[in-house]
Every structure is written in structure tokens, then in C-alpha cells.
Amino acid sequence: MRWTSSTLLSSTLMLSLIMAGCGNSTSATHPTGSAKLTSTKGGTAVIALTTQQSPTWFFPLRSQVTDTVTNEELELMMYKPLITVNGHDQLDYARSLARSITTNAAGDIYTIHLNPKWHWSNGQPVTAQDVVFTWQIMKAASQSSAPWTFWGEGFGGFPTLWQSVTAKGPYTVIVKISSPRNPAWFIRNGLGQIIPAPKSVWDRYPHNMNKELQYIQSIANSPTNAAFDVVDGPYHFSRYAPNNYWSFVPNLHYDGHQSSLSKVIYQYESSASNEFTALKTGTLNAGSLPPSLLSAKSQLTGDTVIPEYVIGFNYIVPNQNPHAPGGIGQAFQSLAVRQALQMGIDQPAIIKDFYHGYAVMDDTTLAPLPKTPFFDPALNTNPYPFNPQKGKTLLEQHGWHEQNGVMTKNGIKLQFTLIYASGSTAGTDLAELLKNDWAQEGIKVNLVSEPFNEVVSHGASNASSWAMIDWDQSVGGWTYGTGYPSGGGLFSSTGSENMGSYSSLQMNQLIQGTYEPGTTAQTLQRMYSYENFAAHQLPVLFIPDPAQIIVHSKNLHGVAKSFDPAGAVFLPNHWWFSSH
Template identity: 30%
Template structure:
């Protein structure tokens, strides 16, 4: 965690904490329906031709200082996002602001968004309207963007919240402490008084923190799953896989990686990977195959073709060899493929805690003549390289991407997209993604995901389930941690007996 201002941060770790402090306009359930009991909005009315969206706010919600949550707060969010522009991480990921013609406050508890064209209501509600989460205008409007940046971890700045928790303290590199919002006006008020996120930098430190009871709830690092019998005071739940996708990503702007621009090479890489072996080794059998950007848990958005591919699998090293030969890359004397005097090789950056997956990939690619060099680097450093528009030297990364409730990948693969750190550009994919925004139903999403799987702009890797460890007197874990990986600690409670 590096900050707690949802207008300025772009990390899933930051969002996890922010979501505990600020109630969403629309609370999306694990089945991708809207729970209006937990939403700031009480209903959304879609107008003719799916171009107007009138949102009515519930009058029950209040900020922790007693001020009602109203459309003034929604308007503040809207105008701040327009002021931030592309500095906002979600810029155009859900159609904001490119699809929006107008935003109008109709009253203290009613506002309307009109789109420039007819859009898919389900996509816009689960993507576009989610950007309109209200933030405390009466508390924040006096700050400039610079002042907000300067106060990214200041608990005093975040003293006014409407979610179940508020920030108590933050110590960079050590921990963040949150306490229950005593004035929380929603249902399911927190049962625990304090929640501390500890930042641990190695698998061993996580394991010993769980074993000693220093940490009462946490993810057991997969490599240490065989040692789970040592956690005698804990229960283990196997959860997931999450609502995201794992991948091997490349820098298309790096001239040394020109071979990655050939779809035959990317398809060969997909067929060279034994996903079942990765699941056995990395997840001890607890994982599922994945070949596209649409998660399969639950499988509500998967195309028929995606379901069939998941059933059959794609591992075929002979086909990988054939595709690489067809692309003009042939094995040299050392077994590494060459073309025009250049070898098919790249350097893969990986976080120190994720060595085993890249090591397996290195071995699998070597069998088809691709040389991979591994280099450990902390996640923050890897990410800094990726988002630096002037750093075109990095080559490949081993990462994951969290999906939105209507999973299109946002702008991560869009030509010139704000989230596109890979410099990938495919006009046909952009056109298919744009069609999702306009067409009702799922046919457009099916076409987009099938084309994505064919093109493999990043090489998608299998999903691993998560081993969640909790002390025996901590209850409500399966409700607090959803199958898709969301964390709602207000549902946790502690008994006095172990």
C-alpha cells in the first residue's frame, strides 16, 4: 500500500483499503448483480435507447461526521475526475469520460448521466457508473491536487468516511492500521474494532507471522503449503481463483523484442506452456487453466469457445515448434532459435516471492528453443519501469491484472490506453472492445475474448487458488473473503474460545 486516495492511486492493494473507507455507488455481488442495501444508490433507471441513466441515492447514508451523503459528493467526484484527466487510473476504462455527454444534478438525492450514444446498460452500470462513487466534498474540496498528493497517507485527511472502517495510522513498509467507523450508517456494522495490514516481504516472514499468531488472518504462500501442519492453531480455507488473470507481459516498444509482435510466436508460447504442470507444482493441484482475459469463477462471461478450450487444454509443444518454424525462427547449434542473426531471447522481471512460476516457464520455453533470463526485482521497481514512458528497455514481466465487474480489461490493451504499459496496439481488438460498449447481451464480449485468446497480447497463465489461514477463534472468513478475492472484514468476528 502506497496511498489511500481513490482518485489518485492505481494499485489493487491500495483499492482494497480504500474500499473499506468509501461505500460504492453500486455494490456489485459475487454474481455480478447489484445489492442496493449496500449501495449508496437505491435504484438506477435506464432511459429510452439506453442513453440516459438516472440514479437515485438512498437517504440513509451519512459521513462519519454526520453530514448526509448527497449528489454534491457525486458531483465533486465527477468534477475532480474531469480535472485529473488521464492522471486518473480508470480514465476511459469504463467509458468515463469518453462515453459521457452530460452529468446533471437533479436534486440532493438524484442525478442523471447521459451518454453520447446508446450503450450496453449492463456494461455501463458495472463499469461506467462505478466511477461515480461519492467522496466527501465538504472535507476535500478545499485541497488542491498537489495537497491531496501530499496527504496520500495522512489519517487526518481521511477522517471523514462513509464505509465501515477509517484509517488510523500508516507506517510505510511496516503496517497500516484501520479502526471501525463508529458512525457507519450501513448494514453489517464491523464486529472487530481494529484491523492492521502488516507488510511482510518474504514467504518465510509471512509463515512465521501466521505460526506465531502475530498475524491472525493471511494468505499462506503457496510454496509453504506442505508445511501447513505446523499451523496447529489455525484453520485453512482454499478460496478462489480470484477475479483476475495471471500473465507473461512484454514491452512491444523494445526493439530487441521485435519477435513478440508476431502472433505466431505468441501462439507458440501459449502452446509451449504446460498449465496442468504449473497447477500441480505451484498450486499443489489447486488451480484452473486459463487462456483468455475473462475469469471463469463464476463462468458467467465465458464464451462457448473459451469453455471448450479450457476443457481440452492448449499444451502442444509439437505445435509450438511448428509455429516457430513457420514464423522463420529455427534452432541454432545451441538449440536456441535464431532469425537474421538474432536469437529468440528475453529477460523476465519477477518479484522475489514468485520465482517458481518463471522458473517453470523458463524450462518449458527452453524445450521449444526460447531462451529466458530471470531477474528478481521488487514489484514497486518493476511497476515503476513499466509506467515510465521513457523507459523502453524492460522486456518482460510476470504479473496479474484485476478485472472489473464487466470484464473487458479496461484500457490495458487499447492503442494508447492509459493503462497500456505494454505499448500493444491492435485496431481490430480495439474495435471489438468498443462493440462491447454498444451491444446488449454477451455476443460482443464473446467475440472480443475469442479474438484475444487467438492473439495472446500477453501470454495468459493458469489461475491459482489462495490458501487463507485464520486463527481458530476468528469467524466469518468465507463471507469476508469472497471466491473472487474481495475482502470485507466487517463480516469477521472473534470468539473467546479457540
């Protein structure tokens, strides 16, 4: 990492932090191929955050505008989710707070059996009351008058499908829903949203949930506040310097896989080149390689480089809200316009030139890698391959005519600003390519870059201020986490993450179909119907989904093996250093 006088943490202090965490006692040997490595107890792992991203919310239930992988990753250092999934996208009860979840014959009552082995760091057990309290926060933060909105509104039928959540003894929770649902969907997308907070610590205003939400919001980005001292995850928060580093130490009372490391530091990265230099020199132990630097990976002689795909998809959001600037929302509501835009996206060139082959074609709401049974194989063929001339002809057939180089219809011009995340060469290159290719169709684009945290703040609530947004192309777009890959929160008319205000009655019906109970074949076919409709109707514009190119020091082990492809997060409590 390159340090300047303006940084809040000096290089000397950082070195002292790292050295203070290093241990030297041998604890075990680990086979690797034909050799055995000796693990060293202790040590500090320094992990790069995604370029120009800082954590902004540490409370285990994120708000809508703080729902980022970075926030999720650091929250999961401290708090255990009710359920987790493994690398094969299967429920993993061994690592979950829930020991099992059962349903009644009617399919409208779910019984959560908590594993009594889990405790808070103060020695108190994680109980059904903690789960009920967390649900009460989720419910309150989904009300229109709430000071902040829970990110999961619209996912898993929350809150309208949920009738009640009650405790039955210390380790049993009963969830009643209004009508039967596909259990795979409800457990993952509904119950999977629950990451319990300790009721004894956070329940400050039991008779005024708005005050409770205001209290949470006031300290959500203050991880050294005493409220964050009680955790049930593998780590305690230790210290931080804003826009510089965030450090964690092991929770010695953690009931899961104990950390071999004595400290974990998440480091802010101002640029991809700085991160690359830090990986090369060993200042960073783990991070990711941006696509623009893949050609230089041979310089990382002290590191292991591994591509990993995450369960999700990548996309650009056109603002279809009627309040979008210049009437562009009305234009984007036209399928023909969205089809023309999609035909102007050269996915093969993007994969080859920007991602050096480490990306996959993406034409629907689930990318083909990593392989899961939920991907419709019929969508291996892109319904809208790159063809800007065909896109321009389509616009002309629907009444658009080029005036001064810009397609125009009824006084509305296909001229708008694309806001994209800064800090990624691939993101900048992609934006420039889109601008040039769309120009061939008579679509004029102005490019504006913003920090990632500002890009994700755009949505329906400030629809008049933006026309189109693109995520950080060094990490891709949406990841499903524990989620069943249906689109309620994303593309239903009322979905909390429906940033572009897309609305379709048929889409709502198809999404609803993915919730319904049925045989495995029936539920898969409903998923395929939803994916196929999305691929052809384009609620958003689909772009290639890149792999995460994970880089870690050769003497740091367990990084790739424990990587979570569902949530795209690292699990450092499964890492260990080998002796030199």
C-alpha cells in the same frame, strides 16, 4: 511474525496495540452447524498484506501506477463505492451508495438515486455534489497534462463517452453519455469506478484542477493527514509505521454493518515463511497461504484454511512497444512469436507442481472459476496446449532460425529479460520453468526479480526499460472488481492498463461490441467473441489462475463468508471473535 531490531514497531508495542483493542463483553450468539458460538465484542484482527506489498495510495481514486488490490482494500476500509457486487457477481444495492440506477428509453441518460441513509463521519450526508466533484477529479486526471493519471481511463468509456455528470437535488445524479450502451457494462465499468470523496474536505482548488490533483498526490500516501478524517466507510485510519503496519478503528457513525472488532491492523510481510510462522503462532489472525507452503497446511492447527477464486485472470505481459529494448517489441508484435511463447507454457505442470491443484487453466481474459455467465464454455479447451517442439517449428516456418542457440530473424534475437515479482516461491519457480521450457524453442530468457510495487510501475511510459513482466504469482493477475469483464482498459489500443502496448483494430471492434446494448443472449455472444479472439490472438500470455488460500484463526468468524471474490478483498466489519 519475526521481529528484528530494524523494525519500526517493537514486538512489545505491537502486543500493546493488540491487547488495547481486545474487548470482553458478550453481545450475541451465532449458530454454526449444531453448535452456537458466543461472540465477543471488540478484539483486534491482524491481517497479513500480500508479501512485500505496502499500501501507497489512500485517496479513493487511485492513480494508474497505484492501482493494486492492496491499495483498493485499504481504501475501501474508509470509503464507500457508488456500487458494489455480491459474491455471485450481481449488483448489491443494499451495500451501495446508490439505491438504484435507471436509464431512459434511448439508453443515453443514467439517473443515479443515492440512498439518503449514508453520511460522512462528520454527520454530513453523502450527496450528489460529492459524486459530481469526484467525477471532476476523474476527468481532470485523465487529461494528458495531469500530474497523475486516473487508473480508470479507458474503462467504462471514460472519459470520452461521458458527456456530463450533474446534480439534480441532493440525492440524484444525472449522467449523460454520447451514445447508447449496454447498461450492464456501463453501470459496472463506468459508474462502478466512482468512489466519492467528500467535496467539503477535498475541494481545495475549485478553479484549478491541476493544483487540486497535485494536492491530492502530495498527501495520497499520508493517511494521518486531516483530509482523511472524514470518511463514509466502516473504519477510520488510526496509525501506521511504514513498511510495518497500518491500523484502523471503527467509524462509529458508519451507516452500514458496524464493526464488531475494536481494531484492524494490516501487517507488512517480508516473506511467505514469516507469514506462515505468524499464522501458525497466532500473531496473525488472517492472511493467505502461498502455494509453496500448501503441503505444510496441516501445521496450522489453530486456523481454518479455505481456497477462494476471484473474478479475473492471470497473465504475463510481453512488451510490444516499438521502443522495447533490443527490437523485442517488434518480435512480440508477431502472432507466431506469441503463439510459440504460449505453447511453451506448461499449464498442467504449473497447476500440479506449483499450486498443488489449487489453480485453474486460464487461456483467455476470464478464468473459468469462480463460475460466472460471462465465461465462454468453448474455451474450456486450451487453443495452445503445451508443445514446445510445435512452437519451435512454428517459429521456423515464420523465418526464425537458431543461431548460437537463439532464434534470430532480421537481426532481432528472441532474447530478453523477464522481470517477475519477488517474495513468492511460486513466482520464482514459474519464472525458472518458463526460462527452461522456452529454451527448448530457442528463446533465451534472463530472469530479474523486483518488488511488486516496482513491477507494476512498468508500462508504456517507460517501454524502453523492460521486455516482459510477470505479476506476483501468490495472488494471481487481474481482478475485475465491480467490472463487467470486457477489455477496454486492458487491451484496446488506448487502454490505460494496456501495459504492453498491444494494438489490434479487430480487438478494438470486438471490445466496442461488448459495450453495445442488446438482449442478454446478444451481449453474452459479443463477450464470448471478444474472449475467443483474445484466446487465439494472445494480447498477453495466459498462465494458470491460482486460488487465494485464505487462512484465519478458528475463533475469528465471517472471514470467508464476507470475502469479496469480485475485488479479492477482505471485509473486516463483518468479522467477529468467539469466546474461548
